[in-house]
Amino acid sequence: MNKPAMIDFATATAVGAPLAPAQPQALHDLVPGEARDSLLAVHDVLRRRLPLGPLATYEAGGGSCSVLPPDLLGRSRVTVVDIDEDQVRNNTYADEAILGDVQAYSFGRESFDLVICYNVIEHLPHVDAALLNFRDALKPGGLILIGAPNPRSLSGVVTKYSPHWFHVWFYRTIRGIRDAGLPGEPPFPTFFHPLVTLPKLQTFAAANGLEMIYRREVESPRYPEMRRRKPLFAALVDAGTAMLNAVLPRGTDVRRGDYHVILRKS
Numbered sequence: 001m002n003k004p005a006m007i008d009f010a011t012a013t014a015v016g017a018p019l020a021p022a023q024p025q026a027l028h029d030l031v032p033g034e035a036r037d038s039l040l041a042v043h044d045v046l047r048r049r050l051p052l053g054p055l056a057t058y059e060a061g062g063g064s065c066s067v068l069p070p071d072l073l074g075r076s077r078v079t080v081v082d083i084d085e086d087q088v089r090n091n092t093y094a095d096e097a098i099l100g101d102v103q104a105y106s107f108g109r110e111s112f113d114l115v116i117c118y119n120v121i122e123h124l125p126h127v128d129a130a131l132l133n134f135r136d137a138l139k140p141g142g143l144i145l146i147g148a149p150n151p152r153s154l155s156g157v158v159t160k161y162s163p164h165w166f167h168v169w170f171y172r173t174i175r176g177i178r179d180a181g182l183p184g185e186p187p188f189p190t191f192f193h194p195l196v197t198l199p200k201l202q203t204f205a206a207a208n209g210l211e212m213i214y215r216r217e218v219e220s221p222r223y224p225e226m227r228r229r230k231p232l233f234a235a236l237v238d239a240g241t242a243m244l245n246a247v248l249p250r251g252t253d254v255r256r257g258d259y260h261v262i263l264r265k266s
Helices: 034-049 070-074 085-090 127-137 154-161 164-174 198-207 222-229 231-247
Strands: 006-008 013-015 055-060 076-082 096-099 112-118 138-149 210-218 258-265
Touching (some): 034 210, 055 127, 070 076, 085 096, 127 198, 138 154, 154 231, 164 222, 198 258
Parallel strands (some): 055 076, 055 112, 112 138
Antiparallel strands (some): 006 013, 013 096, 210 258
16 A cells, blocks of 8 residues: 655655555557557556566656556556656655666666666666666566657657757647646656667667567657647648658658567566
């Protein structure tokens, strides 16, 4: 049962979590499209692959909502580690919230059934260190769920090479998120370590005892969002992506700005 959090920022640890009902909004926040369909498929894989009964779940980077469906979240004891004090403070579903760096923070070996790293690795300068920490914290057969932007997509290139103020402008003006850029609110600065690129991530995983059992590149949810909120702007972007796809190698789709991956520990 959740208990009120006691966050000790001096020692970078917390015991318990805020008293609040679990409200996993991640799926509801995704407009209909490929990203939402893929997350539903991810839920099915997790249900099939995770053990029955209570689950030990580590969320690396814990925002205000979980990507787990209610049935899995309900039987999970969730431990969150996040470097942002506001994110830790605002978390409502974790049983334990820890202020710390997922690249350096380590747990006892074979502590968790599931590690979730969703929209996080693009913000890390040392993705390799984080992934090895996740692997070591997993029980044999445990899973790592990663959701991340595709650096080789149009949105990935724009995100990587544009200044942070532009990201804030996009969130506020195009997405309509008034609090964007305020303390504890996305968008956060990005690094795009080479391992965020999907083929390199798969190679690194295989070399370190992690089998990729699910992989799907999807159209960034920003596209259906724009089509709904800013149809003229979206039409211009869609026309631009169509032109790029026409001149790039066959099979390339620069709209595929996100991916979901599930890794299994041997």
